[in-house]
Amino acid sequence: MVNNAAVEGDDIDFSRPPIRVLLRGDQFAECDDEDLVGVMASGPNPVELLAKRLFEAGVEPDRALVLFRGAQRLGRTTVAAAAGMGGHE
Secondary structure, eight states, X not given: OOOOOOOTTTTOOTTSOOEEEEEOSSSEEEEOOTTXXXXXXXXXXXXXXXXXXXXXXXXXXXXEEEEEETTEEEEEEEHHHHTTSSOOO
């Protein structure tokens, strides 16, 4: 008998953890990730601009972004979806 049961967390790629994005006010976003220190954006749509900068820096389009305002988790998306390049999570 073959056991094909999936274990919770099997779909998580720990080699590419999600990028934590901190939002401050309505027009500022920055990465809170040791490899992406200093990547930030400001303007009317800072998450989209930040995602475009991450893509230009070589971050995979399907890499997850987790958005926070203070300690409150707002949601999760991907670099591609946030940058308006298609693909949704």
